[in-house]
Amino acid sequence: MSQATLTPGETSPVPAPAAPSTARRGPAGALLRLFTSRREATIFIVAVAIIIYFAARTSAFYSYANIVTIVQYMAPIGVIGVGEVFLLTLGEIDLSAGQIFLISPWIVVWLQQAGLPIGWAITVSLLCCVVIGAINGLITVLLNVPSFVTTLGTYFSLLGLVLIVSNDAQADMPGTTGMFGQVFGISSWSEIGWALAIVVVLHVVLKRTRFGMHVTATGGNLLGAAEAGIPVRRIKVWSFMILAFGAGFIGLLDSIRIQSLDPASPGTTVMFSAVSAAVIGGTSLLGGRGTVIGATIGAIVLGVLEDGFNLIGVSANEFTLVTGLVILVAMAINVQLSRVGARSR
Amino acid sequence: MTAPGVDAGVPVLRTEGITKRFGAVVALRGVDIALARGEVLGLVGDNGAGKSTFVKIVCGFQRPDSGRILVDGNEVHLHSVKDARAHGIEAVYQDLALVPQLSVYQNLFLNREVTTLGRLGWLSTRKMRAEAKAYLDDIKVSIPNIEAEAETLSGGQRQAIAVARATRQNAKILLLDEPLAAMGAKESALIIDLVKDLSSNRGVSILVIDHNYAHLFELCDRVNVFQQGRVTFDRRVEETSLEELTELMVSEYRRQVMAGHVELGDAGTA
Ligand SMILES: Nc1ncnc2c1ncn2[C@@H]1O[C@H](COP(=O)(O)OP(=O)(O)O)[C@@H](O)[C@H]1O
Ligand SMILES: [Mg+2]
DSSP, X not given: OOOGGGOOOSSSOOOOSSOTTTOOOHHHHHHHHHHHHOTHHXXXXXXXXXXXXXXXXXXXXXXHHHHHHHHHHHHHHHHHHHHHHHHHHTTOOOTTHHHHHHHHHHHHHHHHHTTOOHHHHHHHHHHHHHHHHHHHHHHHHHTTOOHHHHHHHHHHHHHHHXXXXXXXXXXXXXXXXXXXXXXXXXXXXXXXXXXXXXXHHHHHHHHHBHHHHHHHHHHHOHHHHHHTTOOXXXXXXXXXXXHHHHHHHHHHHHHHHHOEEOTTOOTHHHHHHHXXXXXXXXXXXXXXXXXXXXXXXXXXXXXXXXXXHHHTTOOHHHHHHHHHHHHHHHHHHHHHHHHHHHHHO | OOOOOTTOSSOSEEEEEEEEEETTEEEEEEEEEEEOTTOEEEEEEOTTSSHHHHHHHHTTSSOOSEEEEEETTEEEOOOSHHHHHHTTEEEEOSSOOOOTTSBHHHHHTTTSOOEESGGGOEEOXXXXXXXXXXXXXXXXXXXXXXXXXXXXXXXXXXXXXXXXXXXXXXXSEEEEESTTTTOOHHHHHHHHHHHHHHHHHHOOEEEEEOSOHHHHHHHOSEEEEEETTEEXXXXXXXXXXXXXXXXXXXXXXXHHHHTTSSOTTSOOOO
């Protein structure tokens, strides 16, 4: 994408901010600029469109109970999705996040059975999750292994661990009673409330802090960032830890809400949904570009699709097919938009 | 042209016997250079002669196997880019160090962001924008929109930003590894003007690697030739000529061909 030819000007080379051949004026041009400069715009339009569609199809869609169902479905996807945004922006991925989401309540159960009070059990469980994240990150940066491989390993390890320790038996989630239970999952809006808080914090971290800028820099130009003195390895390890904490925390809330644990549930569904939310939200798998807001809207889209199809009587299988197609289309649009965007600037 | 030799005595940067090997490859075999204050020193040499490795060692990105680095006559130990920076040494690398997805001002402040709230590292965006604008104006680099992402800029502009970043924090020693590579005439002129301005008006001492002798004669006060990991030739530009340099490189190339080090038709960058 050498633009060496675009540098006229007597005193200084000015890179025609809008090359006449591709820049469009008027409302169409403004719209194009909106879509290319704000990667969240596409997914936002999609979200609005499908919400209108399902609301028009069935009034059950906008009933209070159904809205609660949707937000509860999307909370874990949103939290893990925005965590994955950090990793994808770094050019990494965490396939074990769903399993961290599932193991954190199990750790609480085991610790409680071992005699630890619930408060301590939860604290230690969250610490364990952060340590798992640190292990993912450290193996990835110290052994220079693709995180795809590292976290595939942790995924299976954690899956096996849950199956072994739980003896394949379901368990009741502790901590569901009283004020504590209400705040951490039982109350209809608590899970989404926490999820939104995490999303807002991570958005601010990515866009407004030094750490976030270094995440973008590391993913955008690894060597350049390192040469500028940015501790790229530390940035990566921290990002794995942030995602692991978020996944573990929302895992606790989700289990407190459901009140029981199933050792056989695979973490892949929530993890792949989360990565999908990030990707259809406009985060590039190539690194350097990530949007927390996009991933959040992505999670809304997935939640609404799943729920809406359910309501109008389309089966889960078809939902899965549609999700796949949505991901493909969204990716194609985003890739196309970034090309147009780069050209028209 | 430049180098008023403010302090003719001690060189601002001096290296003695810098060596470096990568496994079986001996990249540097004892490099001695001396860079005077405000001087522009050119380094030429074949690909693989070790120029980039030398730059990476002086800017703290890699550690030498042996040898000494002296800044203002005092030996320094550079364990990181940060160490080198603390001594006023900045480098702009061959593999361009900008982040394509970050804006001009973000790149200019990369890893030296202006922040508030201490450890939280809250970015003072407005301040950085204003300072970026002011600084680019100051060194006469004209970028129409400092919000533009780096990947939308021309090669010359990107290189100018990289150089501007290196000098913004009062670097006294600037290392430029092939800043003019793959650049058109107008873009080269932009960088050449910038380098001249930095050296004559700001007293920055500059070490610049380039393959183009015409550029070097225009830019430099002195030229060193790098051959197989050491400096083999050191002249002020007025004491040498394009012909002499060319002859030097060609004869070295012939010598290597004779010795069987190089196949005929191999990349003779000289
Ligand atoms: N990180 C590295 N690992 C292994 N070999 C290297 C590394 N960096 C440079 N070299 C080798 O050292 C020699 C000098 O390279 P370099 O300093 O890049 O030369 P120049 O910049 O003069 O073209 C080359 O043979 C190169 O292959
Ligand atoms: Mg080189």
